[in-house]
Structure formats: structure tokens, C-alpha cells
Amino acid sequence: xxxxxxxxxxxxLGTRLVEVLQYRGHEVWEVDLQHHLGERYIRADIxxxxxxxxxxxxxxxxxxxxxxxxxxxxxxxxxxxLWKTNVIGTRNILEWQLKNGFKLIFxxxxxxxxxxxxxxxxxxxxxxxxxxxxxDYALTKWVNEVQVLNFEKRFESPIVRLRLFNxxxxxxxxxxxxxxxxxxxxxxxxxxxxxxxxxxxxxxMYVDDLIPTIANVAKNFIPGVVYNIGGTEYRSVKDLxxxxxxxxxxxxxxxxxxxxxxxxxxxxxxxxxxxKADLAHDPKVLLEEGLxxxxxxxxxxxxxxx
Numbered sequence: 001x002x003x004x005x006x007x008x009x010x011x012x013l014g015t016r017l018v019e020v021l022q023y024r025g026h027e028v029w030e031v032d033l034q035h036h037l038g039e040r041y042i043r044a045d046i047x048x049x050x051x052x053x054x055x056x057x058x059x060x061x062x063x064x065x066x067x068x069x070x071x072x073x074x075x076x077x078x079x080x081x082l083w084k085t086n087v088i089g090t091r092n093i094l095e096w097q098l099k100n101g102f103k104l105i106f107x108x109x110x111x112x113x114x115x116x117x118x119x120x121x122x123x124x125x126x127x128x129x130x131x132x133x134x135x136d137y138a139l140t141k142w143v144n145e146v147q148v149l150n151f152e153k154r155f156e157s158p159i160v161r162l163r164l165f166n167x168x169x170x171x172x173x174x175x176x177x178x179x180x181x182x183x184x185x186x187x188x189x190x191x192x193x194x195x196x197x198x199x200x201x202x203x204x205m206y207v208d209d210l211i212p213t214i215a216n217v218a219k220n221f222i223p224g225v226v227y228n229i230g231g232t233e234y235r236s237v238k239d240l241x242x243x244x245x246x247x248x249x250x251x252x253x254x255x256x257x258x259x260x261x262x263x264x265x266x267x268x269x270x271x272x273x274x275x276k277a278d279l280a281h282d283p284k285v286l287l288e289e290g291l292x293x294x295x296x297x298x299x300x301x302x303x304x305x306x
Contacts, residue, residue: 008067075137111138165230169207170297188250205231
């Protein structure tokens with residue numbers, strides 16, 4: 001079994017990844033910004049190089065780098081924190097990799113594809129044509145990937161990139177910068193109005209379909225490879241909203257339908273064949289199964305009765 005460090009270990013995905021890696025028998029160490037008591041937990045800001053010295057006093061076989069400022073709107077409101085954490089923070093991790101020699105798994109985002117017109121997004125697309133990202137969050141994630149490419153070319157750093165597509169499920173606590181599924185469910189339950197942009201499509205992926213795939217990189221690590229990690233369910237955002245209203249018994253009058261979401265992409269549908277072949281990625285949970293589970297979890301967390 002391997003000795004593994006997870007950055008961003010207390011986030012929505014990091015928490016679940018730590019659980020899965022531990023269940024598989026790995027020795028898992030954690031880094032996040034929260035104050036937390038744990039024998040293998042270290043509090044540190046990845047954008048502060050000095051704070052990482054204590055983290056890398058020991059060696060790791062793998063580092064899963066999940067720590068980042070998340071979200072398009074968050075990135076617009078807190079752009080300075082976004083750029084510092086995502087870009088400087090990732091550069092710091094890359095520098096420590098040079099010193100310590102671990103294998104790095106970097107979590108990127110589907111946002112890097114911008115408004116690519118292709119009906120199916122393949123991993124090599126950003127290197128074949130010019131893509132303009134629509135927002136600062138997407139820009140930082142693409143900068144991260146270029147940082148990775150540069151370190152691979154200059155230093156032969158062993159790195160795998162994962163581009164995640166619209167993960168959702170229990171464990172994502174509400175605030176206004178969270179994913180669209182989390183936003184819709186919470187607001188429908190609480191009677192808070194929300195907006196739906198018509199004509200927008202996404203591939204949705206339940207968290208239990210995602211985390212095992214991420215963890216599988218430690219079993220089949222192929223340096224220099226990038227993977228799309230998404231579901232197979234290509235649905236409109238309007239369809240998503242209607243299902244959320246159904247499972248929450250929400251009031252349809254809460255929804256305002258709008259024609260355009262500025263600085264956001266209309267359609268994102270990934271080719272996930274490479275992840276299926278190399279990482280045993282096997283998304284099965286449909287919205288009709290995953291949404292009710294997420295709704296029930298959120299009701300419990302926020303003490304919402306029927």
C-alpha cells in the first residue's frame with residue numbers, strides 16, 4: 001500500500017477521497033485550511049510556501065492535489081484569492097514535487113474547455129485549437145494545466161491530470177458559490193427563488209461514481225496522461241431543475257427562466273473513453289437515483305422536515 005497526501009482533504013470531494021483511500025489500505029495524510037484534530041492532518045495554506053515545509057518533511061508516494069478555490073462566481077468575487085491559491089498554490093506543489101519526487105495527481109475542471117463548439121470534448125482538444133475561457137476560475141485551471149505541462153517537459157515530472165465534470169451528491173454543504181445541483185436543491189427546499197438558463201446542457205456525475213475513479217489513479221498511474229472524468233447523462237439544466245422540484249416538492253414559481261448566462265458555457269459533454277479504459281471509470285447513477293439521495297441528505301443536515 002502507498003503513503004498518500006491529499007490536499008484540500010476537508011472539501012466536498014477531498015473528504016470522500018480520503019475515506020476511499022483509507023478503506024483501500026493506504027496510509028493517508030491530509031492538508032487543508034481548517035482547524036482540525038488529526039494524527040495525520042496538517043493545517044497549511046498551499047499558497048504559502050513556508051507553511052508547506054512541515055507538510056513535506058516526510059516523503060509520499062502520491063499527492064492528490066485537490067486544494068483550490070472553487071467556482072465561477074466565487075472566482076469573480078474573490079479573484080485575488082482565486083489566483084493566489086490556484087496558481088501560486090499549484091506552483092508550490094510542483095516545486096515540492098521536484099524536491100521530493102512523488103507522483104502527482106492534479107484535479108482540473110471541465111471549465112478549461114470554454115465554449116468549444118465540438119459535440120464531444122476530447123482531452124487533446126485544448127492543444128489542437130485555441131480556446132478562450134469565459135471566467136477567472138476556468139482561466140486559473142487552464143494556467144494550472146500549462147504549469148503541469150511545463151514541468152513535465154522541463155523536468156519530466158510524473159503527473160496525471162483529471163478534468164472533472166459536474167460532480168454532485170451528499171457532502172456538498174450549501175453556500176452561494178456551490179455547484180448547480182446543490183444550489184437548486186437547497187433553494188427549492190428553503191423556498192428561495194433561483195434562476196434557470198434555458199438551452200444549457202451538462203453531464204452530471206454522482207459522487208460515488210467519481211471518487212473510486214480518482215482513487216484508481218494510484219493503481220494505474222500513467223505519467224503525462226490527462227483524463228476527462230464525467231458521467232454519461234447529458235441533460236439540460238432545465239430538466240435538472242424540474243427533477244429537483246419534483247423530489248423536493250418545490251414550488252415551480254420559485255424558478256425564473258432566462259435566455260443567457262454570461263461568462264458560462266452552453267454545453268459540455270466529455271469523451272470519457274480513456275478514463276473507462278485506464279481507470280475503470282463506470283458511471284451508473286442517474287439523476288433519478290442520485291438526486292433523491294442528495295435531497296434526503298440535505299434535509300437531514302439542515303433539519304428540514306417534509
